[in-house]
Amino acid sequence: MKFSDLLQELNIHEHHSLSIAPDCDPEILELAAVKTARAGTLSYIEGVKFASEVDRTQASVLILPPNPTLQQKATDRHIAWISTPDPKLLFARAVPLFYRPYHPAAGIHPTAIIHPSVQIGNEVSIGAYAVIHEDVVLGDGACIYPHVVIYPAVRIGDHTILHANCTIHERTQIGADCVIHSGAVIGAEGFGFVPAPEGWVKLEQSGITVLEDRVEVGCNSTIDRPAVGETRIGYNTKLDNLVHVGHNGQTGENCVMAAQVGLAGGVQLGNWVILGGQVGVANQAQIGDRTQAGAKAGLHGTIEPNSIMMGNPASPYKVFLKSSAIYNRLPEMHQTLRKLQQQVEALQEQIRAMEEG
């Protein structure tokens, strides 16, 4: 694809914040990071701090931040460029013009075992050895990869993709345009046991799990159904790999959970909550809109909207950064404290002597 075609495909002329290099129109053959780019590569620079990359890159086309120095450098090196306030976002919009992940054609593999009661939309793909139980509904364009198992009474929305080896348990409702990655398990029994004199007694999990539209669930992640009511993942929320959402968890829209995050039972996240890797959220915690938690944070109780939290138990990040910086000086502080105690005792003794003398 020529640079000029890219501009057209991205509707660049409709965006006033863009500047366009006037005079070169290279062929774009591939995508790469700016460091490994070569002739024919489209790449991007996230911000001014990567400016030196513009001096060195072999890329033919760059997406740049709106910085005249960078633009001039690119022009000087005969690199075609587009400038935009969010280069990574424009790059994300460009990628599908050059690359599409593997997607099987519509059609039902003869080895798929599909209960006669299953309702199948138009242009659905069902892969080899998929097993789909009774009363399942598959929306138009749904894509079921090989070896997916769907328990009874599940609903899968239009254009939703279930990757190989994932398992969807009974009565789960998955919206449209969702992606469930390999090995994920949605809607399995929540962890409900009640202590009794004879040992733990199972609390059967009669509720359901609901994923709204555009949700993505990473590989080997698990989202449980509850004893009563529902577990619900909000619109356009994205879960990375190996994430756990316990029974009755609720998220707003556009939340993000990095890998290995765990939500205990009954957690509520607002909208646009971002949880770093390995964050844990305690039972029944309520996390306000746009709150962010750094990797490994432990959240509990009620967290106000717009908080940025770190540490376990989590504190506002400014407090945490100050405290953790001093943490390593604890031995020194401890020593200082002992020395001060001795000095104060000596002073007390001296004064006592002076008063008596």
Next chain:
Amino acid sequence: MKFSDLLQELNIHEHHSLSIAPDCDPEILELAAVKTARAGTLSYIEGVKFASEVDRTQASVLILPPNPTLQQKATDRHIAWISTPDPKLLFARAVPLFYRPYHPAAGIHPTAIIHPSVQIGNEVSIGAYAVIHEDVVLGDGACIYPHVVIYPAVRIGDHTILHANCTIHERTQIGADCVIHSGAVIGAEGFGFVPAPEGWVKLEQSGITVLEDRVEVGCNSTIDRPAVGETRIGYNTKLDNLVHVGHNGQTGENCVMAAQVGLAGGVQLGNWVILGGQVGVANQAQIGDRTQAGAKAGLHGTIEPNSIMMGNPASPYKVFLKSSAIYNRLPEMHQTLRKLQQQVEALQEQIRAMEEG
């Protein structure tokens, strides 16, 4: 089901600690949390702190704690009620009267591949595309969901359930009435490598993994087999999702591990040990009976029975709560300490001057 039938099914009259509302006998149609209950719902109140819910709920039947005020409130609102010291436990016993998870009928799907040497008990269910290798024994009423793979020489006890897409490795022994959830892997090779000049050398794992009766293993959890000897999960122990038990791990009975707990190699848990989410237990640690560890705790060494531990490295919870409360005042303490040093120096100077003067 009528309220009066529920009382009969639960054998309420045999329990002296229960009180029964005398005069109303509503039909029970469903189960729900007290907040979302409506006419025809059976729900429960865990304790007096949820008292205000009794004023608001639309439930037709409530299970209450033994509190006369709550009982009177319920009676006044024409809610049928049962009172018991452990409402959640009675609710757990009631749920199966209204809800049973999906369970396939007995029978062997024609696509299951079963080695001729496999011994199959009575009333066993084997789902589509299950693969069962040589010398496996399946007890009466065992339920093997679709896409389960069982390696050779495994024993599965009576009425044990293996959910879709789980994998049981060679020579594993699983007791009766166990539940292995989707994606779990039991009895795979432990992580055994020995450093050598040429790099890590594999230590083959010749031992076995044993799950005693009534064990549950959550989705995508992993329990490894050891180089020699066995990994053993004790009677009625419950593991949530994404839990890891390393080679030679041993647990007593009735232990509970919340999601994402990890036990390193050779860990020993006593009976009734409860580990919160994301807890880690170090190599060879020995954890006494009835010990509890808060979420994210890091346990190592020997922990006495009945301990309640928090933090990493874990401390008794009272110590941890005090210390972590002060943690965020470290910057302030550090400043105070510097100020005190200056003040003491000034005092020393003054006294020196006074003594000289």
Next chain:
Amino acid sequence: MKFSDLLQELNIHEHHSLSIAPDCDPEILELAAVKTARAGTLSYIEGVKFASEVDRTQASVLILPPNPTLQQKATDRHIAWISTPDPKLLFARAVPLFYRPYHPAAGIHPTAIIHPSVQIGNEVSIGAYAVIHEDVVLGDGACIYPHVVIYPAVRIGDHTILHANCTIHERTQIGADCVIHSGAVIGAEGFGFVPAPEGWVKLEQSGITVLEDRVEVGCNSTIDRPAVGETRIGYNTKLDNLVHVGHNGQTGENCVMAAQVGLAGGVQLGNWVILGGQVGVANQAQIGDRTQAGAKAGLHGTIEPNSIMMGNPASPYKVFLKSSAIYNRLPEMHQTLRKLQQQVEALQEQIRAMEEG
């Protein structure tokens, strides 16, 4: 196998650092830990601190450290022994003489679905219900267990083993002599989303995942592919269960990651890096050769080679051990500090009075 045969098989005479018991030649029937050994058992003692086990064990053959006292004890108890500086390593070399994990015979199961374009080496084993898409290459002796799904254009090296229920995504390259354990997912889409006014926009992941020779990946672990470029796991690197490696992660050779480790995007590990259980490494962190991190550590930024790190945020272990030892004395320190403040104020008051008086 006789003890004398074991010596021959292990080529003991070629190793000068070994001493051999002269006069007994027991039959070896099994392997066990020294504590549970009985007649006919081969076992080992890792170091002198386990010396008392030599007094008690029922083992017939022991591998000992080069310690004359232990050797004499063993001889006195008529235990045949070999002495070597690294008993566990020699034990690891001996295990395959007595135990081999289950390995299916070469051959292709008739239910495996293999695209006609797939290239299959010699002596390959492909299990029941495996699904192998177009343009995959399987090296000689590769072993694909039942229910493995391989997406298009994947390369699997010679003698590599893929256990049941694992999933290999498109264009992944796996070297020779690798082992991928059950449920692992290699080469799935990295977690790439860019915030936009309308919500998170997917950044398609056009890169690839590469595993060099002799890599092992534990059960249910996940290694993602990146937006551009590659994710690469170096030669002989070993990952335990439930490990996550994010997009663009790079490791050197002979790294070890214990269970539940998580590497965020773009992490670089040098050679021989060892990460304890539940360690997290932050985005773009660079970890030097031979660095070790204790369980639950949180690494970020640049870590020098040969570091030993603990805590979150991680510190050199000596600093961490001192600081964490004092952590629990924070309440006491806080009290001391307040008392000192009062004492200093009193002293200031006294001196003021003396100066005025």
